[in-house]
Amino acid sequence: MTAPAWVSQAFPPEGASAAEGIRNQLGKPELDHLTILVRESAQNSWDARQGDGIPVDYRIDLQTVGAADAPAWRDNLLRKAPPKQRLPLRDALQQPTIRVLSISDRGTRGLGGPTRADAVTDQGRDFVAFLRNIGEPRERELGGGTYGFGKGILYLASRSGTILVHTRCQYQGKFETRLMAAALWKSYDAKEEDRERRYTGRHWWGDVSGDVIEPLVGPDADAMARKLGLRAFGATETGTTISILDPNLEGGEPSDVARYLAETIVYQLWPKMLPSGNGAPPMRFSVTCDGIDYPVPDPAQMKTLKLFVNAYLKMVGSEGEELYCRRPKKLLGRFGIQQTVALRFEPSEAEYMAGFETGMVHHVCLMRPAELVVTYWPGPKPASEISAYAGVFRADKEVDVAFARAEPPTHDNWNYQSLDHPEYSFVKMAFTRMKEEIDKIIGPRGSSGVEVAQVSLGAASDRLSPLVGGAWGVGSATDYGRPGDTTPPPRPAPKRRPSGRRNDSSESDEFEPSDALVSRGSGGDGSSNGDTYGSTGNGEPFEPNAQQAPVRRRRPKIEYVGDPEPDELWGHGVVVQRFKLPVAVLQRVSADVAVALASDGGLEMDPPTGAEIPNLVGWEDPSGEVHQTPTYVIEGGDGRVWKAVVKPAADTMTDIVLFTAAVG
Numbered sequence: 280m281t282a283p284a285w286v287s288q289a290f291p292p293e294g295a296s297a298a299e300g301i302r303n304q305l306g307k308p309e310l311d312h313l314t315i316l317v318r319e320s321a322q323n324s325w326d327a328r329q330g331d332g333i334p335v336d337y338r339i340d341l342q343t344v345g346a347a348d349a350p351a352w353r354d355n356l357l358r359k360a361p362p363k364q365r366l367p368l369r370d371a372l373q374q375p376t377i378r379v380l381s382i383s384d385r386g387t388r389g390l391g392g393p394t395r396a397d398a399v400t401d402q403g404r405d406f407v408a409f410l411r412n413i414g415e416p417r418e419r420e421l422g423g424g425t426y427g428f429g430k431g432i433l434y435l436a437s438r439s440g441t442i443l444v445h446t447r448c449q450y451q452g453k454f455e456t457r458l459m460a461a462a463l464w465k466s467y468d469a470k471e472e473d474r475e476r477r478y479t480g481r482h483w484w485g486d487v488s489g490d491v492i493e494p495l496v497g498p499d500a501d502a503m504a505r506k507l508g509l510r511a512f513g514a515t516e517t518g519t520t521i522s523i524l525d526p527n528l529e530g531g532e533p534s535d536v537a538r539y540l541a542e543t544i545v546y547q548l549w550p551k552m553l554p555s556g557n558g559a560p561p562m563r564f565s566v567t568c569d570g571i572d573y574p575v576p577d578p579a580q581m582k583t584l585k586l587f588v589n590a591y592l593k594m595v596g597s598e599g600e601e602l603y604c605r606r607p608k609k610l611l612g613r614f615g616i617q618q619t620v621a622l623r624f625e626p627s628e629a630e631y632m633a634g635f636e637t638g639m640v641h642h643v644c645l646m647r648p649a650e651l652v653v654t655y656w657p658g659p660k661p662a663s664e665i666s667a668y669a670g671v672f673r674a675d676k677e678v679d680v681a682f683a684r685a686e687p688p689t690h691d692n693w694n695y696q697s698l699d700h701p702e703y704s705f706v707k708m709a710f711t712r713m714k715e716e717i718d719k720i721i722g723p724r725g726s727s728g729v730e731v732a733q734v735s736l737g738a739a740s741d742r743l744s745p746l747v748g749g750a751w752g753v754g755s756a757t758d759y760g761r762p763g764d765t766t767p768p769p770r771p772a773p774k775r776r777p778s779g780r781r782n783d784s785s786e787s788d789e790f791e792p793s794d795a796l797v798s799r800g801s802g803g804d805g806s807s808n809g810d811t812y813g814s815t816g817n818g819e820p821f822e823p824n825a826q827q828a829p830v831r832r833r834r835p836k837i838e839y840v841g842d843p844e845p846d847e848l849w850g851h852g853v854v855v856q857r858f859k860l861p862v863a864v865l866q867r868v869s870a871d872v873a874v875a876l877a878s879d880g881g882l883e884m885d886p887p888t889g890a891e892i893p894n895l896v897g898w899e900d901p902s903g904e905v906h907q908t909p910t911y912v913i914e915g916g917d918g919r920v921w922k923a924v925v926k927p928a929a930d931t932m933t934d935i936v937l938f939t940a941a942v943g
Contacts, residue, residue: 281488283495283503284359285462288481289471297466298480301413302440304431308689312527313536314632315432315689316382317543320521322651322690323430324384325551325562327405327519334563335551336385336518339540341526341533341568344377348508352377355503356443356460356484356524366464366482371439371525378533380436380526383510385518389448390457394493402450406494410444410461410483431688434463438525443484444494445504446519447512456501456512459494460484537568541575542629549578550591550650561650582621583630586669587644589617594671602672602712607701611709612674616643618720620852620927621667622845643670643713645693647682654691659714661721663929665845665852668720672713681705835866835939840920843935848905848924853896855922856935863916865942869909870895870923873934891928899924912942 288295308315321337328335344352353372363369371377390406398407409430434440441462448455462482468475486493495503504511510520528536544564545552551562552575566573578584593599594615602611623638634642634655642655650673658670674682681702685693695706840857847853860866872893897907899922913921927933 281486282358283355283485284487285361285482285484286359286487286492287361287365288479288483290466290477290479295479296413296481298440298463299465301431301481302435302463304413304688308687308691310689310691311529311632312432312436313529313540314543314547314629315691316436317540318547318651318690319430319432320382321544321548321551321562322649323409324387324519325649325651327384327387327389328561329386329388329517332557333386334559334561335387336383336563336565337544338381338383338385338564339537339544339566340379340381340383341537341540341566342379342381343569344379345508348506349377351506351508355506361482365467365469365478365480366440366462368439368441368462368524371437371441374525378525380523381510381520382523383518383520385516387518389517389519390444390446391448391450391455394457394496395491405448406446406457410459410494431463433521433523434461436526437523438527440464441524443507443522443524444519445500445509445522447517449517454515454517455496456504457494457496458485458500458503533568534571534573537566537571537573539628541566541573542627543632545576545578545581545584546629546633547652549584549587550644550646550652552578553588553591582624583635583640586617586619586621586640586667587671590615590644590669590671593617594673600716602709602716604701604705604708604712606704609678609701609705610675611678611705611712612672614643614670614672614713614716616668616670616716616720618666618668619847620665620845622665639664640667640669643672643717645672647674648676648679651690653686653693656710656713658717659721666721666929668717670713670717672709674709678702678705682709833862833864835860835862835864835915835941837868837937837939839937846924848896851926854925854927854933854935855899856925856937857920857922858937859918859920860913860915860939861918863914865912865914866939867910867912867942868898868921868923869938869940870925871936871938872925874928874932893928893933894926896924896926898922915939 310318317339324335324337357369357372360366360368388405390409392403392405392407393400394406396407396411404412433442439462441460443460444458446457448457460483462484464480464482466480467478469478470476483492486495486499494500501511509522512518531539541564544566548562548564552560552564555561564575566575579588592615594613596615599613599615602614603609604611621640626635626638634657639660641658641660643658645653645656647653658668661668681698682693682705684702685695685698685706687694693706693709695703695710698706838859838861840859843854843856845852846855858868860868872895874893895909897905898911899905901919901921905924923935923937925933925935
């Protein structure tokens with residue numbers, strides 16, 4: 280085998296593309312390079328899948344080349360390398376440690392077809408389309424990519440503009456391994472054989488024995504891959520590994536970048552993680568950094584993305600809506616939407632980059648038939664701060680070409696302004712129809728639409744705690760305080776409200792209310808500390824007479840655990856208050872809920888006709904089971920935590936007061 284070396288491309292007399300033009304094809308995208316890298320490389324992997332039913336394994340490895348392999352990288356990849364002013368590869372490989380970011384896929388067909396750009400074939404041109412040509416149209420129907428400009432991100436992600444491609448494919452009836460490096464930097468002038476020549480700034484490393492540089496193939500490629508320590512292919516395994524030399528981590532520590540990549544994968548590629556008809560996901564993802572695994576989160580378990588997962592399931596199911604363009608009449612795609620009560624959150628870097636910079640979810644995930652995330656389009660904002668919705672729109676395959684043409688090189692938007700009729704109308708009307716569907720759900724005030732009978736519980740922030748207990752502050756996008764006023768008004772002592780409930784005399788001969796919830800800022804500890812003696816059987820308080828001392832007994836009381844907080848039950852937003860019953864007696868707990876009037880600290884007991892009112896959903900026991908009854912009998916004293924679950928009224932603050940009474 281002739282020792283592999285570098286060859287630099289000179290401009291032919293008829294002209295060619297300069298490296299700067301290719302590097303600038305992506306323009307100035309809003310997404311960072313690492314996010315684009317994930318999106319574009321995963322899209323390439325999906326387009327190269329072997330067939331339906333065979334999952335694609337997509338993997339990112341951020342690693343330091345081992346001491347045993349580093350000399351082989353330097354000895355082979357620096358052979359006849361261009362001077363560093365023309366390509367900074369030497370600086371990258373002569374560092375004490377060589378860092379590589381490898382993106383690999385399996386379950387794909389690899390980069391097959393001929394290796395020369397001038398060869399005529401009807402067997403596909405994946406290799407030359409990826410490593411030689413720029414702007415070649417896609418060959419796969421309903422694929423994610425269009426003209427392949429996005430692969431420029433692979434070079435932009437390298438501080439030396441260099442990638443090493445290791446692929447295995449089937450070509451001319453047999454399996455074949457190929458290995459080739461490519462670099463993209465800047466055009467330049469150089470003197471060659473007593474004449475000045477111009478060079479494009481494109482370089483390739485491989486077999487230089489022929490009239491044009493070729494990849495190492497077959498046993499030569501396998502032998503070099505072993506020297507470099509690359510992951511080998513199985514005997515009948517196909518796929519591709521792209522190693523980005525000296526990756527630009529944008530100032531982050533490798534471990535932090537690995538976490539970011541794992542989270543970016545789920546936000547940008549979550550539809551490919553959902554089980555398909557055979558029960559397996561279309562793509563499987565993994566991220567490692569120096570051998571340590573950084574798990575990719577499950578989208579169905581994430582507070583933000585699970586809304587989109589539910590919307591997707593509606594979209595593909597019977598609840599999905601078909602959206603049409605009326606003139607000309609054409610099916611545009613299917614749409615699903617999921618609404619809930621949710622809090623503003625502090626977005627992570629990956630969430631911010633995905634478009635949730637405000638910490639609110641009122642977006643539609645746009646996708647084409649390939650079901651790769653195009654973008655999260657911010658739809659109409661609900662009137663209520665705690666109302667959230669997520670939608671999913673998938674363009675129909677009959678109009679896929681229109682939506683594909685509306686995408687920029689980074690495939691992260693639909694710009695219908697650049698299209699001609701009727702494609703302009705198709706894409707534009709898709710946004711119009713989505714707005715119409717969203718308005719049907721959120722209404723003019725963004726009402727939550729939560730049903731009391733269907734309410735389970737997940738984590739949520741304490742940011743909604745002002746909705747419960749009458750604390751002063753912002754509730755459901757309504758600021759009740761004066762600008763600049765941070766001092767809460769005095770709150771009257773809590774009182775039992777006339778709820779119409781009576782103590783069941785067959786189970787209890789004494790009613791002893793706990794003190795009401797003391798919300799944050801009040802200085803209370805949330806436990807009963809009053810001097811109440813008790814009540815008569817009808818709930819009226821009594822005092823002992825002078826001749827007869829009252830019979831003292833251990834009085835049940837409620838101990839509040841933490842602040843009230845929003846939660847989710849059976850797909851709907853609720854507010855919960857955790858509590859304990861510290862006294863070891865059998866007791867019945869109950870709750871009064873009402874709309875709190877923050878203007879005077881009072882309560883709305885007679886709401887306007889047709890207005891929503893808060894309702895008690897039930898009681899969640901420590902095992903997670905919800906008991907949908909107005910009151911519930913509990914044996915106290917065991918230290919277990921229970922939850923009162925309340926459905927709030929939209930656009931109001933909700934006041935919750937818990938009570939307990941001894942039974943028997």
